[in-house]
Amino acid sequence: MNHYDVLVIGGGAGGMAAALSALENGYRKILIAERKESLGGILLQCTHKGFGLGYFGEDLSGIEYAERFQLKVQRTEIQVRCNTMVLRLYPDQTALLSGTDGIEKISFDVCVLATGCRERTLYSQEISGTRPAGIMTAGTAQKLMNVDGLEIGDEIIIAGTGDVGQIMAGQLSLSGKRIIAMIEKEDHPGGLKRNQENYLKALRIPVILNSVITRVHGRKRIEGVEVKNLLTGELSFLKCSTLLTAIGMIPETDLLKTSFGKEAIPDWLIKVGNCKYVHEIVDSVTADGLQLWDTFKGRPHSST
Amino acid sequence: MSRKTDVLIIGAGILGCFAAWALSRYKISTAVIEKEADVCTGISKANTGIIYQGYDQHPGSLKADLCRKASVSFPALCKELDVNYKKRGLLMLSFGPNADRVLEKKIRNAEVSNIPDVHLIGAEELYRLEPSLKKGVSHALFAENTFVVNPWELGIAAYENAKANGVSFYLNEEVLSIRKESGVFHIATNEQEFQAKRILCCGGLNSDALWELVNKPKIRLVPQAADYLVFDTDCGGLIRHVISVEPEEKGDGITIVPTCDGNLLLGPTRRELNGSFDGSTALAGLSELKEKGKWLLPDLPFDQMIRSFAGVRPNPFYLDQNGTITDKSLNDFVILEEDGFFDLIGVKTPGITCANELGQYITTRILASFASAPELKTDFDPVRKAIPKISDLLERAPEALMQLPPEYREIFCRCRNVSKGEILEAIRRGASTLDGIKRRTDAGMGRCQGGYCMEKILHLLSKELQTDIYKITKDGPGTEIIKES
Ligand SMILES: Cc1cc2nc3c(=O)[nH]c(=O)nc-3n(C[C@H](O)[C@H](O)[C@H](O)COP(=O)(O)OP(=O)(O)OC[C@H]3O[C@@H](n4cnc5c(N)ncnc54)[C@H](O)[C@@H]3O)c2cc1C
Numbered sequence: 001m002n003h004y005d006v007l008v009i010g011g012g013a014g015g016m017a018a019a020l021s022a023l024e025n026g027y028r029k030i031l032i033a034e035r036k037e038s039l040g041g042i043l044l045q046c047t048h049k050g051f052g053l054g055y056f057g058e059d060l061s062g063i064e065y066a067e068r069f070q071l072k073v074q075r076t077e078i079q080v081r082c083n084t085m086v087l088r089l090y091p092d093q094t095a096l097l098s099g100t101d102g103i104e105k106i107s108f109d110v111c112v113l114a115t116g117c118r119e120r121t122l123y124s125q126e127i128s129g130t131r132p133a134g135i136m137t138a139g140t141a142q143k144l145m146n147v148d149g150l151e152i153g154d155e156i157i158i159a160g161t162g163d164v165g166q167i168m169a170g171q172l173s174l175s176g177k178r179i180i181a182m183i184e185k186e187d188h189p190g191g192l193k194r195n196q197e198n199y200l201k202a203l204r205i206p207v208i209l210n211s212v213i214t215r216v217h218g219r220k221r222i223e224g225v226e227v228k229n230l231l232t233g234e235l236s237f238l239k240c241s242t243l244l245t246a247i248g249m250i251p252e253t254d255l256l257k258t259s260f261g262k263e264a265i266p267d268w269l270i271k272v273g274n275c276k277y278v279h280e281i282v283d284s285v286t287a288d289g290l291q292l293w294d295t296f297k298g299r300p301h302s303s304t
Numbered sequence: 305m306s307r308k309t310d311v312l313i314i315g316a317g318i319l320g321c322f323a324a325w326a327l328s329r330y331k332i333s334t335a336v337i338e339k340e341a342d343v344c345t346g347i348s349k350a351n352t353g354i355i356y357q358g359y360d361q362h363p364g365s366l367k368a369d370l371c372r373k374a375s376v377s378f379p380a381l382c383k384e385l386d387v388n389y390k391k392r393g394l395l396m397l398s399f400g401p402n403a404d405r406v407l408e409k410k411i412r413n414a415e416v417s418n419i420p421d422v423h424l425i426g427a428e429e430l431y432r433l434e435p436s437l438k439k440g441v442s443h444a445l446f447a448e449n450t451f452v453v454n455p456w457e458l459g460i461a462a463y464e465n466a467k468a469n470g471v472s473f474y475l476n477e478e479v480l481s482i483r484k485e486s487g488v489f490h491i492a493t494n495e496q497e498f499q500a501k502r503i504l505c506c507g508g509l510n511s512d513a514l515w516e517l518v519n520k521p522k523i524r525l526v527p528q529a530a531d532y533l534v535f536d537t538d539c540g541g542l543i544r545h546v547i548s549v550e551p552e553e554k555g556d557g558i559t560i561v562p563t564c565d566g567n568l569l570l571g572p573t574r575r576e577l578n579g580s581f582d583g584s585t586a587l588a589g590l591s592e593l594k595e596k597g598k599w600l601l602p603d604l605p606f607d608q609m610i611r612s613f614a615g616v617r618p619n620p621f622y623l624d625q626n627g628t629i630t631d632k633s634l635n636d637f638v639i640l641e642e643d644g645f646f647d648l649i650g651v652k653t654p655g656i657t658c659a660n661e662l663g664q665y666i667t668t669r670i671l672a673s674f675a676s677a678p679e680l681k682t683d684f685d686p687v688r689k690a691i692p693k694i695s696d697l698l699e700r701a702p703e704a705l706m707q708l709p710p711e712y713r714e715i716f717c718r719c720r721n722v723s724k725g726e727i728l729e730a731i732r733r734g735a736s737t738l739d740g741i742k743r744r745t746d747a748g749m750g751r752c753q754g755g756y757c758m759e760k761i762l763h764l765l766s767k768e769l770q771t772d773i774y775k776i777t778k779d780g781p782g783t784e785i786i787k788e789s
Contacts, residue, residue, distance in 0.1 A: 035715065085715040087698055096702060098694075098713045098723075103705045121753040123611045126594075128587040131613065133783035137755050144759055144786060150773065153787040177789070219582050220782035242787070254719065254751070257538060 004079075007095055007108040008032045009086045009255065012041020013282045014273025015114030016069040017289025019078050022112070025293040030078045031106070033097055035085040039073060040066030041116055043282065045143045048167055050194060054283030065282060089259040093268055110268050110296075113256070114289070117249040117274040122159065122216075125247070129216035129226070138164040138246040145171065153242030157225060158182040159213050161200075163191040163280075165246020170199030180240050181206040183213055183227055192280060216243070249278045270296055309335040309472075310678075311670060312491055312500035314479050314514055316340075318348035318459035318656060319648050320506035322663030325462040328469035330671065330678040335500070336471060337493055339478035341780030342740040344459035346508040348656070349743070350532070350615030352561060352572060354394070354546055355451035356654045359414040359422050365636045368417045370661040371654050376420075378451050381660055385461035386690040387453065390564050394450035394546040395430065398443045403550040407445045421448040436542055438600050450546055452564050455656045456743045462660075464733060465688040469681070476780065479507075482517045489518075489644070502670055505647040509581070509618050515640060515647045522640060524629050525618040525650050527581045530572030531589030532615065533597070536608040536751050540566035542601060549600060558596040565720075565746065568604075570597045572615060581616040589614070610751050620650030639666065646670060691729045691745060695721040716764075717757040719750020727761060731768045738762070739779040758785070 005027040008015045011034030019030050032039070043051070046062025053059055056068065073080065084099030094107045119137040134153055136144075142164060144150045154177045158165045161184040173179050182189070182200075187209050189196055200207060208227065214235070215226035224239040252275050256265055272292055273285040311327055313320045316338035327334045340346070355378050358371030374381075382389045398404045407424060414422040423446055430444045431437065467473060477493040482503070484490070491498040507514045512525045540562050549557035561569040573589040590612055597604050622632045637658070640647040646666060655662070671677045694712060697704050698721060705713070712725030722745045730744035738754075741747055741761055748754035748761070762785055766773040777783040 035718070083714060085718070087694075087715070087721060088702075096698075098705065098715060100710060100714055102710070103702075103713055105702075118752045119755050121610070121755060123753065124609055126587070126590055127612075128585045128590055130583045133778040133785055134787070136758070136785075140755055140759055144762075148759070148763070150786055151788045154789040214587065215584075220780075221784070221787075 001094070002104065002106045004029045004031045004106060004108045006030045006110045006112060007086075007106065008112045008114055010034065010041065010114035010116060010275070011036075011039040011080065011082070012114060012116050012273065013043060013066070013069065013285045014116070014275075014289045015041070015112065016073055017286045018112045018114055018272045018292050020069075020072055020076065021290045021292055023076055023078060027110070028077075031108075032073070032078060032080045033084045033086050033099075034080065034082045037082055039070045039080060039082070042139070045139070045146045046167075047146045048171070051282050054281065055286050062282070069286075086255060089255060089269070091260075091266060110270070112270050112272055112292070113253070113275055114272045115252045115255065115275045117278050118252045119164070119245065120248040120250055122243070122245045122247070127213060127216060130218055132216065132218040132220055132222045134218070134222040134241055135216070135243045135245070138162070138168045138244045141168055141244050154178055155180060155239070155241040157213075157238060157240040157243050159243060159245045160184065160247035161189040161191055161207060162246035162248060163195050165244060166191045166195040166199045166205075168244060168246070169205045170203055173203045173205060179205050180238060181208050183208045183211050185210065185212045185230060249274070251275045251277060306490065306497035306499050307335065308499045309333045310500070311335075311502045311504060312337065312489065312498055313504045313506055315346070315506040315508055315511070316343040316463065316473060316475070317346045317506055317508050318344055318455060318462075318659045319651060319662060320504075321459045321463040321466065322659040323504055323506060323648075323666055324466040324471045324473075324663075326660075326663040326667035327670070328466045328471045329680055329684050330667075331681055332678040334466075334471045335498060336473045337477050337479050337491070337498070338473065338475050341476055341737050341777065342735070342743070343463045343473070343475070344456040344743070345739075345779065347616060347618065348455050348459050348508075350530075350613055351455055351653070351656060352559060352569065353453050353455045353563065353656060354559075354561065354654075355389070355453060355657045356394075357414070357419050357422060357447050357449055358417055358654075359410045359419055359445070359447065361413065361417070362635065363413055363416040367636050367654065367658070368413070370637070370658040370665065372417055372419050374654075374657045374661045375449055375451070382453070382458075384686065385458070385465065385688050387458050387461045388564055388690070389451050389453040390562075392450055392452050392544070392546045392562060394445075394447040394548065395434065396445040396447070397430070397437070397441045397547065397549045398445075398552070399440055399549070400442060400552040403552050404443055406550050407443055410445055422446070434543055434545060434547065436601055436603050437547065438602060452546065452561055453656070454564050458656065458659065460744060461688055461690070462663075465686070467734075468688065469684055479514065479517075482514075484518055484643075487644075501644065502673065503645045504666060504670060505645070505649070509616060511618070511647055511649045512620075515645070515649060518645060519640070519642050521623050521627055523620050523634070523638060523649055524623055525620055526629070527577055528617045528619055529575040529577050529581060529584070529586070529589070530615045530617060531575065531585045531593060532569060532571030532613050533590065533593050533609055534611040534613070535568040535570070535604070536610050537566040539568045539605060539608050542568065542603060547600070558593070558600060560597070560601060565749070567610075583614060585612050585614040610753065617652050618650045619652065637662065639669075641669070644673065691726050691733070693726065694723045695746075716760050717745075717747035717750065719752050719756075720746045722747040722757070724764070727764060728768065731765065736765070736769060737777050737779050737783075738765070738785060741765070762786070
């Protein structure tokens with residue numbers, strides 16, 4: 001069985017930083033397992049700027065930010081396996097990896113979970129009505145547009161005003177698509193100030209506050225939504241043919257659930273970045289990965 | 305030129321698929337016409353998926369008889385078709401004297417109908433079996449031989465084996481008109497014309513209208529909606545049996561099902577519709593379920609709800625001489641027959657349970673209607689294998705994963721660990737839509753609801769079907785996933 005000092009699960013910003021700092025802290029044999037085709041995680045679908053102001057002191061796109069870290073990793077002896085998913089962790093410090101290279105069980109001293117977060121979905125909310133086509137999360141829309149170069153639809157409503165939602169509203173509106181409205185349950189839009197300035201204000205994207213979507217209409221493709229004003233209780237109908245959702249992110253820790261169920265999480269496992277809690281900007285995810293070993297109280301590594 | 309067939313089945317829901325499977329054992333030709341892009345997308349898609357034992361049914365009725373047979377032979381059926389199922393057992397709870405009497409009656413039904421493994425248990429044993437349930441239960445009916453299954457999985461398995469044994473399926477084709485000329489049915493769809501000696505209508509919600517294309521009206525279906533909530537697999541451990549409540553006062557109880565995949569399913573409601581069913585859930589229904597769910601299972605974590613959906617019951621009612629609907633609702637299975645036209649009309653619960661038995665039963669009747677009854681085939685191939693599931697192997701035999709072809713190591717659906725190989729195999733077996741893949745492989749069924757895999761599957765479908773990506777649909781024409789403007 002191949003043995004590693006550190007297994008890093010997930011090769012996004014958090015995982016890359018954790019692997020780099022592991023090396024600096026004296027760990028030698030380090031493996032990053034990434035289920036996508038290349039390192040970078042969610043950054044790879046972010047064509048917009050606003051990354052790296054903290055860490056690099058420069059205004060980079062998500063892709064550029066990812067590329068800088070990919071390079072850093074490449075220059076080291078850190079091993080990277082893309083198209084590889086960790087299917088399960090076992091209490092005896094082994095893991096089952098599955099990927100185009102094959103299926104392999106490996107052992108390790110320390111495991112870093114850097115699996116990021118996922119988007120909350122529409123139908124996990126109390127929403128009635130139909131289940132038509134034309135509904136997806138803002139992140140999926142972003143991937144389809146920015147990585148695959150596809151269009152997703154027009155006459156768009158966005159549920160929630162999370163950052164990804166605002167960024168997509170901006171991008172879609174600049175590409176000539178009609179954003180009918182963003183619908184926010186709070187009395188103010190969510191997301192970063194700078195996104196609000198750059199997208200909502202600058203492009204005059206209509207935001208309906210204090211409101212939620214309560215019903216979906218349309219038998220085949222979505223034809224509209226019912227919106228409820230939470231202050232007045234008033235219901236209104238808004239026509240649309242595409243609905244994106246930006247109603248929040250949830251740290252992704254599924255692997256821990258499938259591996260350990262309700263048992264305590266072993267002390268050889270550390271979480272980094274968005275799978276710990278959802279960070280506002282990537283620079284703080286990177287910082288979290290870099291500082292990781294300062295506070296790590298788990299089992300000491302064996303290879304030094 | 306019209307296509308000629310001995311038997312033409314309208315509708316490829318679970319009943320159409322099982323009838324086709326039963327007929328595929330005989331030396332006759334069978335064609336199935338389905339208006340949707342896939343099989344099992346109608347009533348057969350959105351229901352509770354419980355295999356009942358038959359104690360709910362009037363002793364002596366066709367339902368009681370078929371249900372009893374079906375539940376006894378269900379494990380063998382699943383083995384034959386390689387379908388996943390779980391033996392859960394069902395606990396029907398009573399909270400007082402009125403419901404106690406109902407339970408006792410069901411126990412008597414079971415005795416009269418000769419249904420094994422159904423008995424009454426007291427509160428103590430109940431809470432030993434299910435400690436998380438609300439307190440105050442007086443008695444429970446314990447139907448130990450109750451199973452759960454994914455209904456579409458069962459139907460798809462029958463479809464695949466029927467197809468392998470020579471039945472032709474025509475998807476995306478709707479039967480529009482039927483006429484009878486010198487003893488032969490001429491059936492026109494939106495695509496072509498068929499000639500058939502016999503028609504078997506399994507048209508679900510449309511089985512009354514289809515009957516009336518050639519026959520005198522007899523029964524009308526009144527659709528009634530049913531809402532459901534689905535909870536994440538994390539909640540699966542909360543209860544181990546199917547739980548249902550026999551209401552003490554008038555009204556509906558509630559059912560909670562630990563599904564085959566380990567999710568919890570809550571429902572159904574009973575909701576009147578004004579007009580036809582468009583697949584909508586209603587807020588009233590969802591709130592009712594929440595309230596009842598919380599009442600029955602106080603620890604049910606509502607933040608683990610991943611989805612809601614609605615199904616529809618085809619309630620059959622007799623028509624009077626003037627053609628108006630009487631208040632006589634029909635309880636037993638109704639099978640209309642007129643001059644070579646057979647109709648399984650308004651088959652509600654336990655239609656999933658009895659699908660195989662109904663298929664055999666109706667096949668016997670159809671065969672008997674021919675002047676000389678068709679013989680059994682000698683080359684019938686009974687082997688149908690399920691698509692290998694990475695997630696199952698992971699639990700049972702991780703070493704076996706290594707033996708599979710490389711595409712089975714590439715995970716597409718992160719929530720359910722569904723591999724590219726499984727999806728490719730589903731496409732090879734006829735899935736052409738995103739939902740078709742979901743029903744065959746579970747990809748997209750998990751907590752992220754396709755957030756991760758949808759985009760990957762979209763590309764794979766486009767590549768494998770050699771179809772423009774903008775034409776790939778969720779569930780048939782009009783439901784394109786992405787739209788170019
Ligand atoms: C809420 C609910 C819960 C249930 N729970 C259970 C349970 O727990 N256990 C159990 O045993 N049973 C249960 N049932 C019953 C079971 O789901 C049904 O009996 C069964 O699915 C009916 O199958 P079907 O093939 O008749 O209908 P469908 O699946 O609706 O199939 C009919 C098909 O005909 C097609 N069609 C219609 N018109 C045309 C046309 N003109 N041309 C071509 N094709 C056409 C439709 O597209 C459809 O695919 C439940 C039912 C409901 C509603």
